[in-house]
Amino acid sequence: MVVRSAWLVLALSVSAPAMAAIVVDGRLDEAEWAQAQRYDRFLVTEPFRLDPPPHGATTVAKLVSTPQGIAVAFEAAQPSALPRVKPRLQRDQPRAADRVNVSIDFDGDARNAYSFSVDLSGSIQDGVVDSERLLSLDWDTDWTWAVDEDEQGWRAELLIPWSVAPMRGSDSERRKVRVYFSRTLGASGEVLAYPAVSPERGRFVSGFEELEIAQYRASLLRVWPYLTARRDFVGQRSQYQAGLDLFWKPSPSFQLSAALNPDFGQVESDDLVISFDAVETFYSDKRPFFTENQSAFNLTTPDAGRLIHTRRIGAAADDGSGAAEIDAAVKLNGSLGRMGYGVLAASERGHAGRDFYAARLQYPLRPGLNLGWLGTYAHRPYLDREAQVQALDMNWRRGDELILDAQVLTSAIAQAGSRRSGQGAWLRINWVPSERWDYELEATHFGRDFDFNDLGFQRRGNLNELELTAAYEHPIAAPESRLAGTGWVGELMLRSNDSGLRLPVWLRLGHRLDFRSGNRLYLETNLIGAGWDDLISRGHGPLRRRDRYDFEATFTSRRYGAWAFEAALLGVPVGLGSRQDWTTRWLANWYPADTFNASLEFAPSASGDWLVWESGELFGRYGRRGESVALGMNWFPARKHELRLKSEWVAIRADAGRRYRLTPGGGLVATGETRPDFDVNSFGLQLRYRYEFGPQSELFLAYSRGGFRRSQRERGDTFDLLDDALALRDSDQLLAKLRYRF
Structure with missing residues (x-):
C-alpha cells in the first residue's frame, strides 16, 4: 500500500504540470485536447431513428483524465440554417435549448450514473440516473464549465472533479468507467447521442461506452457556514439561525458529510396539490445535505416506492406542532476494496423528535452481477414506535x-407493546432483443403487514402484481414524410391483495408521433377492468368498481420564434360510475429575450360524478369543477443574479352532494341525505432573488405567501x-439566507 501510494504521488507530480495547461474557457486551444479520447459517431436517438445528425449538426466529444478531474469537451457545428436557441435558465429548469450532456458511471457497473449538461447560454443541469434510466435533478454539485461560439458553431468545456461522487477501487492507477454523450437541438428537440441509447427505452446506463482512464487521488475539505433570518408577518415574530455543513473527502474511497444545527428549510417551493386520494402525494427533496452523495441510498421499488425518502426527516412532527427541527445529521460514503458502503443518521430535537438511521452495502460479485443490502431504522418516541x-x-x-x-424485503414494527412484521419481494426482467423492440416483465409481492413508510415512501402494501410491457419504435426514413418516427407501448397489469380480492386489471395502450418539425403528439388510454378498491375507505371496507x-x-410543440406550447386533454373517472372528469391543460412558454422567460399554465376541469370519502363507511357524491393556474417568470439581470416569481392557484368547487354508505358487500347505497356545497382553495406565491457570489456560495432573499x-x-x-x-394568508414571511463555502 505504501509503494502504491508513493507511485501515485510520483505520477501526480509528473503528470500534473502537463495537464495544468487546460483552462476551462470553452476555446479548446490546449495541446492536451489533441491527445484526448474522441467520439464523433453521434446518431439521432430522440426520435429513435438512429440516423446521422441532421442539418449539418455534426458533433465531436472529447474526454481526457487529469489530476483535477475528468475534462470533457464538445465541438458542435451549427450552420446558420439551424436556429440557435439559448435562453438563460435556472439550474435544472426544464428547457427547450441547444444543449450538450455527458453522463458518467464512475464505477462502471451500470448501477447509477451522474449527468452533467451545459446549454449554449451557459445554463446548466446536473442529476443522478438510477434504476437504469430514472433521472433525478435534485442533486447539485460543484463542477466547472464554459461555452464559446462563433459563426460555424459552438464549443463547451467541462471539468468534473474527482470529488463529485464516491468511487470503489480508488487505489488503482487505471479506472474503468462508462460514458455517454448527447446533444440536443433546441430548434427541433432532436437528441444526438453516442452511444446510440436512450433513457426512453429499457436499456440506458448499461449501454454506455466502456472506457479505461487514468485515475488520480484527490482530497477535499469543504465547510459551509450559513445564516438565516426569517420574519413571520402572520405571527409577528422574527427568527434567526446559524449552522454549519461540512464535507470531507480525504480519499476517493471515503467521504463524510455532516450538518450541525442545520437549516433544512427548502428555498425551493413545492407545487400545489389538492388531493382527496387515499395515496400520499410524493414530493422530491432539494435540500443539499440529502442530495449530495445520496445515490447509494436511492433504492426504489415498483409502484413508485422508495426505501429511503429523505423528506421524512424534518417533516411534520408526530405531536402535530409543525415541522420538526433537526439537531444534527451525518452521512458516510466509501469503499473497502470492491465493497461500497454508506451510513446515514439524523436526529430531531424536542420531546417528539425522531431518530433515523440507514446503512448500505454494495458488492460486485463479477462483471454484470451486483449484490446489495440496505437496512433502515426509525425511532418515534412520541408514538412509542420503532420501525426496521x-x-x-x-x-x-x-x-x-x-x-x-x-x-427481497422485510419490515418489523413495534408500537405500544404490539409487534407486526411483513415481507415483500419483486423481480423485474428487461429484454431488448433489437433496436425496435423492448419488453419488460415485473412481478411484485408486498405482504399485508409490509410497511416501510416510516423512513421510506410506499404507496401501498398488501399487493400482488404482475406487469407485462412491450414497446415498439418505428423510425421513418423517408424525408418527404411529415413524421420522423412513431412509437407504441402496451402494458397489462394484473393485481390482487393478500386477502384474496382481485383489484382492477389495467391495460394501457400508448402511441407517440414524432414530427420532423420537432412537434410531438402522445395518445394513451387505460382500460380498467372491474374489481375491488381496497384503499378508498381507509380501512373501513373495500368498494367494488365497475369497468372504466x-x-x-x-401535444408538445417545438419553438416557434419566442414561443413554445403544450396542450393536453385528459379524461379520468373520479366518481362512482364510469363518467369522466375532463381536464384541458394549456401551457405557454415565452422567451422574449435570452435573459427573460415566462410560463403560464391553465387547467380547468369538470365532472358530473366525483366520489369523496368522508368518514368510516360514509361517502359524498358531487358534481365538481376545478381551476388551476400557474405563472412563472425568470429574469437574469447579470451572469450570477436570478430573480424568480412563482405563483400557483388551485381550487375545487363541489355541488349537488348526496350521501352514500358502503355496504358489507362492497356496494354504495344512497342514504337520502344531501351534502352541502363546498369549495377548496389553495394559493401560493414566491418571489425569490438569488446571487451566486462564489462556487456553492449563495445569497437568497425570498418572500412567500x-x-x-x-x-x-x-x-x-x-x-x-x-x-x-388572493386573501389567503396562512403563511406570509420574508427569508434571507446566506451560505458561504470555505
Missing part, C-alpha cells in the same frame, strides 16, 4: 439484451374563488 426495514437487492446484466433486477377507462392526448382553506357555501364562481385565494 431490511432489503437484499440484485442487479444482473447478461450481454446487451437482458437485465434482471430483484429485491381513462384517456390522454398531449399562501394558504389553504375549505369552506361551505351555496354559490360561488371562479372570480369569487380567486378573490378569496
